[in-house]
Amino acid sequence: MRHRLAHLFSLFVAPLLLAAGVLFVIAFDLLPESLARFVDITVWLFALIGALLTLSYARTRNFFALLFVFLTYQVMIKAIHLPATQGSDFYVAPATAYNLLSFLLPLLLVINSLWVERFHLLQDLLLRFLVFGLVLIISVAIGHRFPAEVNQLFNPVYFPNIYIEQLGLPQLSMLTFLAALCILFIQLLLNPQPYFAAQWVALCAMVLVLPNFHVNYAPALVTSLALVMLSMAVLHEAFQMAFRDDLTGLPGRRALNERLQRLGRNYAIAMSDVDKFKVFNDTYGHDLGDQVLQMVAAQLKRVSGGGKAYRYGGEEFTLVFPGKTAEQAKPHLEKLRIAIENYQVKLRDESSRPEKDKEGKKKRSNGGKDWVSVTISMGIAERGPKLGSPEEVIKAADEALYKAKSAGRNQIALAK
Structure with a gap:
């Protein structure tokens, strides 16, 4: 048991150190202004590198986790800073977009994580694109057609005794977020892999930054952090496959x-x-x-x-x-x-x-x-x-x- 716990802790070391470093930079505003202007580019850069890594190693779960994080950032940035025109068929009001994203991100990450990679890479990619694409299209259509109803669903505090106001999330999204963390952690306990640990920390980082998407470079930096963690998990797993015996868990x-x-x-x-x-x-x-x-x-x-x-x-x-x-x-x-x-x-x-x-x-x-x-x-x-x-x-x-x-x-x- 002690060695299993030590192994679990080792999986969290790199993601937590990265998260602590980013939090330190944001809290004390340490990023130079000359670099802050380029932080948006790092999101695209790390997303591209992560996509190439995950596809090279045929890790469709990692790929879609990266995709969800990247899309969350892009949608929130456009909803806040580049609002679409009211007449657009894809227009979703910022408040409605925020409510839907804060709910969908943990939900989709959980579904993707529990969806085992059993098919050929191309088949798996197409099937996930079909399923998740359909979910996103339906969500956009609902947000566009029924924004008031969506906000009425998310805005109330249904259970005041268990509402954590400091999270800055609608209670429905908060409950989904906490349930997702529990499910992902149980999955990590059952199958200790770098991806599950990185995904857990990445989900925490992204959900916690959602209410602060208007704060300077914090969203881009946190998104880059999540993308780096999910990409590093692929390399960590490849290292384990090469140096760790799968049956016994001992170094090979x-x-x-x-x-x-x-x-x-x-x-x-x-x-x-x-x-x-x-x-x-x-x-x-x-x-x-x-x-x-x-x-x-x-x-x-x-x-x-x-x-x-x-x-x-x-x-x-x-x-x-x-x-x-x-x-x-x-x-x-x-x-x-x-x-x-x-x-x-x-x-x-x-x-x-x-x-x-x-x-x-x-x-x-x-x-x-x-x-x-x-x-x-x-x-x-x-x-x-x-x-x-x-x-x-x-x-x-x-x-x-x-x-x-x-x-x-x-x-x-x-x-x-």
């Missing part, structure tokens, strides 16, 4: 290779392997095998002594201890070995398996227990006169690992 082989280049002169490396994992997979199935790997990874994440765990490949893991000798690292590894040995992995309900299924038959050979336990073996080596490079240390740790397995498994062996 590429991340390990980069870490090995910056270890310094003193370090120890341990190689660990789940004992009899192939037999376990054949006996209980690959789904439970994946569950075991996730359990082992969760335990390895808790390594103490300054160690860091990586998934090396398959059922094999690497633990790196900068500034430690093999003897100093061994007690920390021993804690992990015992914790994994004592962990009980729950088996699936036998009634959910066919009677003639091979895996079901093997499961019943477990003495009727509804759980199993696994063990790991480890080998550890340190840099020294005979082992001068990380590759040599890993090779020595791997040889020690096989000595531990040959000696009976579920133990730790030191390289000689």
